[in-house]
Amino acid sequence: MTTFLGMPATAPRGVGNLRGEQTFPEAAHEALANSQMRRNLRHATTTIRGKSGKVIAELPDWQALRDAGSAIKADVMSRLPDLLLELEQKVTDAGGVVHWAADANEANAIVTRLVRETGSDRVIKVKSMATQEIGLNEALEEAGIAPVETDLAELIVQLGHDKPSHILVPAIHRNRSEIREIFLREMPGVDPALTDDPPVLAAAARKYLRETFLSTKVAVSGANFAVAETGTLAVVESEGNGRMCLTLPDTLITVMGIEKVVPTWQDLEVFLQLLPRASTGERMNPYTTMWTGVTPGDGPQNFHLILLDNGRSAVLADEVGRSALHCIRCSACLNVCPVYERAGGHSYGSVYPGPIGAVLSPQLTGIEDNASLPYASSLCGACFDACPVKIDIPSLLVHLRDKAPHPRSERAAMAAAAWLMDKPKMYASAQRAAKLARIAGRRGRGLPPPLSGWTAGRDLPEFPSQTFRDWWAAR
Amino acid sequence: MRIALFATCLADTLFPEAAKATVLLLERLGHEVVFPFEQTCCGQMHVNTGYQKEALPLIKRYVRTFEPYDVIVAPSGSCVGSIRHQHSMVAAKHGEAGLAARASAVGERTYELSELLIDVLKIEDVGAFYPHKVTYHPTCHSLRMTRVGDKPLRLLRQVRGLDLVELPAADQCCGFGGTFALKNAETSTAMLADKMTNIVSTGADVCSAGDASCLMHIGGGLSRLRTGVRTVHLAEILASTES
Ligand code: SF4
Numbered sequence: 001m002t003t004f005l006g007m008p009a010t011a012p013r014g015v016g017n018l019r020g021e022q023t024f025p026e027a028a029h030e031a032l033a034n035s036q037m038r039r040n041l042r043h044a045t046t047t048i049r050g051k052s053g054k055v056i057a058e059l060p061d062w063q064a065l066r067d068a069g070s071a072i073k074a075d076v077m078s079r080l081p082d083l084l085l086e087l088e089q090k091v092t093d094a095g096g097v098v099h100w101a102a103d104a105n106e107a108n109a110i111v112t113r114l115v116r117e118t119g120s121d122r123v124i125k126v127k128s129m130a131t132q133e134i135g136l137n138e139a140l141e142e143a144g145i146a147p148v149e150t151d152l153a154e155l156i157v158q159l160g161h162d163k164p165s166h167i168l169v170p171a172i173h174r175n176r177s178e179i180r181e182i183f184l185r186e187m188p189g190v191d192p193a194l195t196d197d198p199p200v201l202a203a204a205a206r207k208y209l210r211e212t213f214l215s216t217k218v219a220v221s222g223a224n225f226a227v228a229e230t231g232t233l234a235v236v237e238s239e240g241n242g243r244m245c246l247t248l249p250d251t252l253i254t255v256m257g258i259e260k261v262v263p264t265w266q267d268l269e270v271f272l273q274l275l276p277r278a279s280t281g282e283r284m285n286p287y288t289t290m291w292t293g294v295t296p297g298d299g300p301q302n303f304h305l306i307l308l309d310n311g312r313s314a315v316l317a318d319e320v321g322r323s324a325l326h327c328i329r330c331s332a333c334l335n336v337c338p339v340y341e342r343a344g345g346h347s348y349g350s351v352y353p354g355p356i357g358a359v360l361s362p363q364l365t366g367i368e369d370n371a372s373l374p375y376a377s378s379l380c381g382a383c384f385d386a387c388p389v390k391i392d393i394p395s396l397l398v399h400l401r402d403k404a405p406h407p408r409s410e411r412a413a414m415a416a417a418a419w420l421m422d423k424p425k426m427y428a429s430a431q432r433a434a435k436l437a438r439i440a441g442r443r444g445r446g447l448p449p450p451l452s453g454w455t456a457g458r459d460l461p462e463f464p465s466q467t468f469r470d471w472w473a474a475r
Numbered sequence: 476m477r478i479a480l481f482a483t484c485l486a487d488t489l490f491p492e493a494a495k496a497t498v499l500l501l502e503r504l505g506h507e508v509v510f511p512f513e514q515t516c517c518g519q520m521h522v523n524t525g526y527q528k529e530a531l532p533l534i535k536r537y538v539r540t541f542e543p544y545d546v547i548v549a550p551s552g553s554c555v556g557s558i559r560h561q562h563s564m565v566a567a568k569h570g571e572a573g574l575a576a577r578a579s580a581v582g583e584r585t586y587e588l589s590e591l592l593i594d595v596l597k598i599e600d601v602g603a604f605y606p607h608k609v610t611y612h613p614t615c616h617s618l619r620m621t622r623v624g625d626k627p628l629r630l631l632r633q634v635r636g637l638d639l640v641e642l643p644a645a646d647q648c649c650g651f652g653g654t655f656a657l658k659n660a661e662t663s664t665a666m667l668a669d670k671m672t673n674i675v676s677t678g679a680d681v682c683s684a685g686d687a688s689c690l691m692h693i694g695g696g697l698s699r700l701r702t703g704v705r706t707v708h709l710a711e712i713l714a715s716t717e718s
Contacts, residue, residue: 342662377652379653418529424513434488458664
C-alpha cells in the first residue's frame, strides 16, 4: 500500500499575478527603452540604499541579527504544519475564524463570500503582497465589490490602472508630475488646482481616504507576521493608513501566506529590528499594529484569517528552494540589484520582482511558467549581502537554472563543450581551430544569435597568436 | 614554493598574457610554477547556466588534476569562487559524497592570485613598475564569492610609478555574468554602459581587474566606444618591471 499523495500543487494558472505575458528579456527590452522610468528607479533605489546602509551601520550586532533571523526562519520551515495548527487554535480561542485556502481561487472565493455576508459592496485594503499575488482586487470587482487601496503608493497604482513595480514602493516607477496627472484624472472629488508638490499630493490622498475609512465597514489586510503562541497578527507600515483599516471597520479579513508564522513573541523582536532598517532605512517602522482575535467593544468585531498556500507547500518540498520562503518582503534585494535597477519591476511579470521574485515566482508557479526568471540575474551576489535574513539568492538561482527547461540547441552546445573540455588534447586542437575560424570571421561582426547579443554592444577580443598551453609547451 | 597553475579556460584560450604574467611573476619571486596539462575548465559556465550534470566530469577532472598539489593558483577570482563553493555542492547534489569531500579539500588549497601573494606568500610589494594611471574594478565574484577584499588594491598601491584612482560605484556589477551577457544582452549592455561611464570619469588610461571574463566584457565595450582606455589583468601589472 502506498500513502503517497503526489507533490503539492503549484499556484493555478488564469488567476492572480505571478505570471507575466512575456519572458524577462522581452519585457526588459520595453522597459530599457523607457528612460524616464529608469531615471525614476535609479533615483529611488539609490536614495533608499544610502539611507538603509547608514542605519544598518549603526548596529554593532547586525550580522548576529541576520544569523538569528535566518535561524528562526529555518526552524519555522522545519515545523510549519505544527506552527500553523497552533496558530489556528490560538486565533480561534481568541474569537477569530480561521480558513485554509489551497490556492488563489479558494482564497478569492472565501474573501468574496465573507464580504458578501456583511452586505457591504466596498472594502478598504491595507497594502498586501498576498492579495496582489492572488488577484483579489480583480476577483472582488468581478463580484461587484469595490476594493479601495489605502496605501498611498498602492492607491497611485490602482488609480493609474497600473501594476506595482516594487514590493515596498509599488509606484517607484512614477514621479510626482505623473502622480498629479493620475490624481486629477481618477480621484473622486479632487481639487482641480492640484500641484505636484508632494505635501499637496499627500493631502489630496488623505482627504479622499479619510472619507473612505469612515464610511466602509469591511477591511482586507495581509500580515507581516503571525505569532503562533498567542494567535497574534502583525502589520507594519509607515503611513498610518493600515492602522485605520485595522481598527475602524466592523469586519477585518486577513489573507496571509502560510510562511509568515513565527513561533513566539521573542522571535518578533529580531524581525522588527531587521525589517525597517533593511527595508526603508528607518530605525523603527512608524506603525506596528497587532491584534489577537476579537476584543469586545474595541476594534473589528469579526476577524477572519485566511491561511494561503498557493504553491508554498511545493516550495517547502524543495530542500534547497525552500529558503525563498524565509523572505520578509523588505525589498532590500531589489534596491541593490543592478538588473532590477535597469529592467524595472514590471519585467519580472509577477508581483514579486527583483532577485527574490526571480527565485520565488518560478517556484510558486512551477518553473515551466517562469523559466526565464532564474536567468534574470548576473549572479553578482549583491542581493545575498543585503538580505536581512541571509537568503543565498545566487545559489537559489543556480539551483533553479538546473531545474529549468533548456532550449534544445543550448543543451546540445553545452553538452558538446563539456565533452570536449573533458579531453585535453582535443580541447587544445579545438582552441587552435577556433582561432582560425575567427581570423576568417574578422572581429566577430555578424555572428548568429545568441552571440549576436554580445556583438550588438561589445567587441570581441582578438584571438592571441598562441594559447597559454602552447606557450608553456614551447618554453 | 611549488605552485600549480590553473590557467582557466578563458585565459588559456583568449587571454594567455594573464596566465603568462602569473607564471613570470611567481618565478621572479623565486617560486616554482607547474602547469598540469590535464586541466581544462572549472565548469563554472555549465553550473551557472543550469547544466550541473554536464559540469560533473569537469569538476572530477579539476579535482583529479590538482589533488597532488599543496598550493594551486588561478588568475581569476570567479573561477576560484566556483571551485571553492560550487564543486562540492554539485558533487553532493549528484550523490558523489566522496568527490564532494575531495573537492572541498582541493578547493581550500586553491587561491586567487592576490590571496596567494598576501595570505600564503606574505608579500605585498612584488617589486613591480607600471607607470600608468590605473583604476580597479573589483568584480562581483572576487568580492562577494571569493571575498578577496582589498588585497588587489594593497598590491597595486605598492607598484612603483602607478597612479591608482578610485572607481566610482566600484562594487556594482559590470553586467557580464557569463551567459547572462548573451541571454539578457540588453540589460547587460545597460549595466556595462554605466560601468564604462564611471571608468572614463576617472581619467585613467588603464582599467584593471582580477578576472579576465569581466575584462573581456568591459574591454569589448570600451573598444566599441573607442574610449582609448585599455583593460589589463592585475597579474600583468604585477609582473611588469622597469627593465
Ligand atoms: S529576499 Fe531578503 S532582501 Fe529580498 S525582500 Fe526578501 S528578505 Fe528582503
